Amino acid sequence: MISEFDLIAKYFKRPAARADLGVGDDCALLRQTTGMQTAISTDMLVSGTHFFPDTDPEQLGHKALAVNLSDLAAMGATPTACTLAVAMQAPDESWIAAFAKGILTLADRYQCELIGGDTTRGPLNICITVFGQIPAGQALRRDGAKAGDDIWISGTIGDARLALAHLRQELILPEDQFQQVLPRLQKPVPRVELGIALRNIAHAALDLSDGLLGDLGHILDASHAGAAINTDDLPISSILRQQDEKWRLQCTLGGGDDYELCFTAPVEKREQVLEAARLSHTPVTRIGSIDPQPGIRLYNAAGPLARTGIHSFDHFATPEK
Amino acid sequence: MISEFDLIAKYFKRPAARADLGVGDDCALLRQTTGMQTAISTDMLVSGTHFFPDTDPEQLGHKALAVNLSDLAAMGATPTACTLAVAMQAPDESWIAAFAKGILTLADRYQCELIGGDTTRGPLNICITVFGQIPAGQALRRDGAKAGDDIWISGTIGDARLALAHLRQELILPEDQFQQVLPRLQKPVPRVELGIALRNIAHAALDLSDGLLGDLGHILDASHAGAAINTDDLPISSILRQQDEKWRLQCTLGGGDDYELCFTAPVEKREQVLEAARLSHTPVTRIGSIDPQPGIRLYNAAGPLARTGIHSFDHFATPEK
Secondary structure, rough: OOHHHHHHHHHHHOEEEEHHHHHHHEEEEOOOOOOOOEEEEEEEEEOOOOOOOOHHHHHHHHHHHHHHHHHHOOOOOOOEEEEEEEOOOOHHHHHHHHHHHHHHHHHOOOOOEEEEEEEEOOOOOOEEEEEEEOOOOOOOOOOOOOOOOOOEEEEOOOOOHOOOOOOOOOOOHHHHHHHHHHHHHHHHHHHHHHHHHHHOOEEEEEEEEHHHHHHHHHHHHHHOOOOEHHHHOOOOOOHHOOOOOOHHHHHHOOOOOOOOOEEEOHHHHHHHHHHHHOOOOOEEEEEEEEOOOOOOEEEOOOOEEEOOOOOOOOOOOOOOO | OOOOOHHHHHOOOOOOOOOOEEOOOOOEEEEEOOEEEEEEEEEEEEEOOOEOOOOOOOHHHHHHHHHHHHHHHHOOEEEEEEEEEEEOOOOOOOHOOOOHHHHHHHHHOOOOOOEEEEEEOOOOOEEEEEEEEEEEEOOOOOOOOOOEEEEEEOOOHHHHHHHHHHHHHOOOOOHHHHHHHHHHHOOOOOOHHHHHHHHOOOEEEEEEEOOHHHHHHHHHHHHHEEEEHHHHHHOHHHHOOOOOOOHHHHHHHHHHOOOOEEEEHHHHHHHHHHHHHHOOOOOEEEEEEOOOOEEEEEEOOOOOOOOOOOOOOOOOOOOOO
């Protein structure tokens, strides 16, 4: 049987490019530069919790790194490097080759060098830690939202949750619609360029991974503020628009796995936000505003909206049904 | 049921001390300083592979961080921070409290700040990534061993493997002996101070986690060199000394989980090595020397020794028995 060392070397060990030392020693080494900060995030993906056990390994590799890059994007950091720890039941070489391709293709796109890792035996589990760079003081934190700020989100939200609903047979989509929304669940695109473009413009930001209501709540908690959201303004795909209101709200507000950025910026910077969006080729939509009163108030053209029945995503909560 | 966010906040979220930003945002932020390098290592510990499912959670927390700090020690880096990702089947609060205590007590001892993490549902799996600082160019790498170098190891080796042999009923130790060797398996002490003291003295270093033969082999491969080891000189406890030669060699050479440093240094720096050992209150023992001929040659007072039957540790190989 091929050993773990051989497998790692074969698929993941490449000469260090920007890192001072990459895969193959006790530690990797990254150079430091005064005036810069290192942004660090870690995410663990577990088979059966975050993905189906038979998920295509190349897509899985892509997604495992994408969700981490999305955290860098949410801070406005430029990706530099990552580490990968993976547990698997047996070293299936073809699985590993495809998984490595998924990770490394995305890593190359963002010059996010794989600098170290660990491979071990166990139930399938992938833990990636990513590193980014940002000039000191320019990070987009969660605690910077100010009353009066616009609330923006990038792209469209809800399609990943809609695809999951189909897979869970909570609803049935026509096959062509399912195939259109499925990539949002399987191959999310981290909004790295937008995050960088929003430095010195946005007051606060995070990425939407557990649903808008819950995630926006983190900004509000950290910023000691509240928000009013016009649900008519939530940017959704033409496919989600065909669903009834219950599903539209569940997918957008409770959703999960969107990996779009949610950020706040002062009203007087609307033009700069739109310019950042243009420069990064990323659509953005204004969905509401920050106010001093705690909590999230939903409304639409018809008036205030109750939040009844919308569940945010929590890995430890009983799965929604 | 208490949510993952509440659990994280309750046991792991503490105000950032040295980090610019700690737990609670999309990324943590660490300041950079020109002339320093960041050392990074990640290790994944899986229930049933690296520890027994009923392992005491406080000891498990200690060990999960200790094995990572040991990687920093092997580079000569000063610990600065760590992230923790953990999957567990249910958020058992008392387990988490003890686990957090194990990690944070050790983290505090080395001022290794917990700056971020992830908590999710799944088979028990712990992935820690550690960060250290080292002046650029002073890291103890694996590829620096030179022919003629002494080979040294810290402390004693083999007791962790001996304790495991007892737990696996491969042999039976008297209870008092078992209790004396068990902490070597359960609560390893990372040799952080020694690693730092060896900067500019050692040519190459790593930490012994998979057994001396295999681990030393990594130094030799990276350095394109070989080694001769006098097995009579291997530092072992009085308890392991009571075992027959087969078990002494299996535990020391094939071993695993020692978390001692193995390093090479030029002969003319013997006094400096011993001074580094004194300063760091860590015993060191010279066990052989590096030579240009590839491979590891074992010998003792009686002559050359065969390696037959000694198995190094590989998480993907069939478990030894």
